[in-house]
Amino acid sequence: MRAVTVTPGNPKSLRCAADWPEPATDEGAVLVEALAVGICGTDHEIIAGHYGEAPPGVKDLVLGHESLGRVLEDPSGTLQPGDLVAGIVRHPDPVPCPNCAVGEWDMCRNGRYTEHGIKALPGFARDRWRVQPQFAVGLDPALARVGMLLEPTSVVAKAWDHIERIGNRAEWQPQTVLVTGAGPIGLLAALLAVQRGLAVHVLDRATSGPKPDLVRALGATYHAVPVNELDFEPDVVVECTGAPVVVLDVMCKAGINGIVCLTGVSSGGRKIDFDAGSLNRALVLENNVVFGSVNANRRHWDMAAEALARADRSWLESLITRRVPVGAYAEAYTPQPDDIKVVLDFAA
Structure with a gap:
């Protein structure tokens, strides 16, 4: 399958792999088909080699932390096939610290948290990805074109x-x-x-x-x-x-x-x-x-989903100034003067 990757620390390593392996089941029970990924300044900084960390034992990091997809399967029954979903970016540290232990991974005290597409977890810029049910946020079906805005929201x-x-x-x-x-x-x-x-x-x-x-x-x-x-x-x-x-x-x-x-x-x-x-x-x-204030925990993601569901859809769509198919990924990651939100479209 396709995946947009970088080698962290190498500013000339952005590429779209055509033969990236399917997500391993230990990444999570919920299998999701990617629809789109939003692009932000964090992605540009990782591409420039300023930071970013690949998963343990892997050279490359799959980009993408502003996700949107449709559920393909969820054996836990938490979500149903066809549900619109986004994946929570940050996961708690393994110790865990007092905050991570109560689901406040956005307030992690020891810095050992991980983040999809940023720090030690593969991102969502790939045709299919997995998450555990507690890190999958269901979205109103009406947000099918703008749901990748959930992470910044x-x-x-x-x-x-x-x-x-x-x-x-x-x-x-x-x-x-x-x-x-x-x-x-x-x-x-x-x-x-x-x-x-x-x-x-x-x-x-x-x-x-x-x-x-x-x-x-x-x-x-x-x-x-x-x-x-x-x-x-x-x-x-x-x-x-x-x-x-x-x-x-x-x-x-x-x-x-x-x-x-x-x-x-x-x-x-x-x-x-x-x-x-x-x-x-x-x-x-x-x-x-x-x-x-930085990042967010599950409660904030749920609050954000409610806020987007109440918002005017046409206004939300107006925030997305460019939708670029995966085949033109390099164009998507090249900033333009009037960009607000650029989206890499996996469904195109």
Whole structure:
């Protein structure tokens, strides 16, 4: 069968194997036929050789962590043949740590977790794949064209879950949300904010292309100005760029009792002249909270599936700016200026 693979650490190793072996039964009882795989920045970084880890005893890593497929068989009876499904990316570490032991593998304490298509588990960019039933998430059949968005939606579902948990430390009546970055994570974070009935503002550098229209189609407000030029102080900020200047600016911009959730991963090495004392004073005197959020556990995946089922299908489809057949896999993994979400189509 076909599989898109890399040799981790080798930036010129991307290929599509035509004779990849069928998934071993020890990968899981649920056998799934791949429909599509979403592509994100993590894939590009693995292809560039920055990180990635093949399964033990194997040289190559199958890419793909944003999955969508149809169940072929599930002897456990948890799912039925034909069910639409996505595979959870992260699996708990084998020790397990206290968090992994209770199903909170997104909060793993010792770093020994594994991840499909990223770290020590084969990914979903292959014609067929397997997972254990507890790592298979059923989807509404109406999501057959957009279900690969479940993985990035799970990331922001976790972010919102933790925002609300922190907010409930006291009487909390948030009104205004600022999302920085209008990529897939930012747009999906805005979607979940709109579903919560909040006034949503999205900030991005783009002044043309699909991003402004996608934000407005949600009923949100689009801004293409620096954070410090905004004329409001948000109750909640979901930061999705990882740009150091933006990260610092939103920490300073949040209102009293504000909550800033950082989801973007910054690259190191850049130094900024910054008044840390003033930021500390503001955070303390205004009871503000800044926290980081990454990955998701099963509860968040289920929350994400519910959020996508409630969303407007045409808006979700508009996030997918390119659908590329597997035969043109190299094109799919080559970024284009107006890309939002690119999908590798196994069903084409």
